[in-house]
Amino acid sequence: xxxxxxxxxxxxxxxxxxxxxxxxxxxxxxxxxxxxxxxxxxxxxxxxxxxxxxxxxxxxxxxxxxxxxxxxxxxxxxxxxxxxxxxxxxxxxxxxxxxxxxxxxxxxxxxxxxxxxxxxxxxxxxxxxxxxxxxxxxxxxxxxxxxxxxxxxxxxxxxxxxxxxxxxxxxxxxxxxxxxxxxxxxxxxxxxxxxxxxxxxxxxxxxxxxxxxxxxxxxxxxxxxxxxxxxxxxxxxxxxxxxxxxxxxxxxxxxxxxxxxxxxxxxxxxxxxxxxxxxxxxxxxxxxxxxxxxxxxxxxxxxxxxxxxxxxxxxxxxx
Numbered sequence: 632x633x634x635x636x637x638x639x640x641x642x643x644x645x646x647x648x649x650x651x652x653x654x655x656x657x658x659x660x661x662x663x664x665x666x667x668x669x670x671x672x673x674x675x676x677x678x679x680x681x682x683x684x685x686x687x688x689x690x691x692x693x694x695x696x697x698x699x700x701x702x703x704x705x706x707x708x709x710x711x712x713x714x715x716x717x718x719x720x721x722x723x724x725x726x727x728x729x730x731x732x733x734x735x736x737x738x739x740x741x742x743x744x745x746x747x748x749x750x751x752x753x754x755x756x757x758x759x760x761x762x763x764x765x766x767x768x769x770x771x772x773x774x775x776x777x778x779x780x781x782x783x784x785x786x787x788x789x790x791x792x793x794x795x796x797x798x799x800x801x802x803x804x805x806x807x808x809x810x811x812x813x814x815x816x817x818x819x820x821x822x823x824x825x826x827x828x829x830x831x832x833x834x835x836x837x838x839x840x841x842x843x844x845x846x847x848x849x850x851x852x853x854x855x856x857x858x859x860x861x862x863x864x865x866x867x868x869x870x871x872x873x874x875x876x877x878x879x880x881x882x883x884x885x886x887x888x889x890x891x892x893x894x895x896x897x898x899x900x901x902x903x904x905x906x907x908x909x910x911x912x913x914x915x916x917x918x919x920x921x922x923x924x925x926x927x928x929x930x931x932x933x934x935x936x937x938x939x940x941x942x943x944x945x946x947x948x949x950x
Contacts, residue, residue, distance in 0.1 A: 643725045644816075645805045649910070660717040666918045667710045673925030674699035680938040687938060690773040691757070691872075694750045695928060697777050698879075701743055702921035706734035708915055715919035718924070729811040734792040737797045737813060741838045742784025747880055748842035749776045750929075754873040755849040758854045787834050794827050795820075809914055839887070846880055875928045882923060886916045 647658050681687045681696035712732060719900035724732070733891055756767050798820035808815040813831075817824050853873060860866045929935050 643723050644729050646722040647807045648809045656717040666922050670706050670921045674703050677925045683783050684938040688751050690768040705739035706921050709810045718856050730796045733811040738785045738788035741787045742781050744838040744842045745780040745783050750876050751849040752844040758853050758869055786856045797823050878927050879924055883920050
């Protein structure tokens, strides 16, 4: 049988989700829906204030607006599908829809990795070279930086998705996940996936290892500069300008390392429990970080809180 016939034998996939645990589905439907609404509201408000408030027309808040828009796109590419899977006993997804969902999720994830690195550079310049900041981080610089983040993430997603969906799927079409997660899909391929593995290793080095190293080095210089500030109040003020970004970075990359770096159980009797735990961790990773980002930036940033209060006051003026 040639490759085209093998590929055409699978017209779609079945997403298992939590079908093996029906008692959990209703609970997680309410929980994930609530978190998704918070994501839309929180990130939507952040985007709104960064556009409407002229005081926030700076590189830092421009990147923050991009991050909020990215989080909305990332969750919207998967959460509606997840919620639907909780309601349907057997959730099916077409081959093309699976490819689109995989592409969007991969693109948003890779873009966020690069964007967090760009935001670290912005904080580095602001603290280590404050006098040169307006020149170094001018509009003709920070706008292309954001565009390049999106371009890099989308390009990587095109490569990874096209390599994955060109594989022949001639047997099992059941994806043991909530969405068309690329690793779960690759397990179903009935062909050599070594090229896919190599390309993902290279992508991980580019989009995970390099940004993490860049962020680490940036904060080493930031910390060294902060420690040279003579007054405690000055040090506190300098650190507060990057504490929200640092918190988001720790949560984002910490969750990734926990997901993919934790040891796998060798007990076959615990395979089902581990499989359920892995899916739930992946599920909450996809919604928890986008939900926390606007909360962190709102709670730890006086400018954002002031802008939100002004926006609310304008829409609900006191009599």
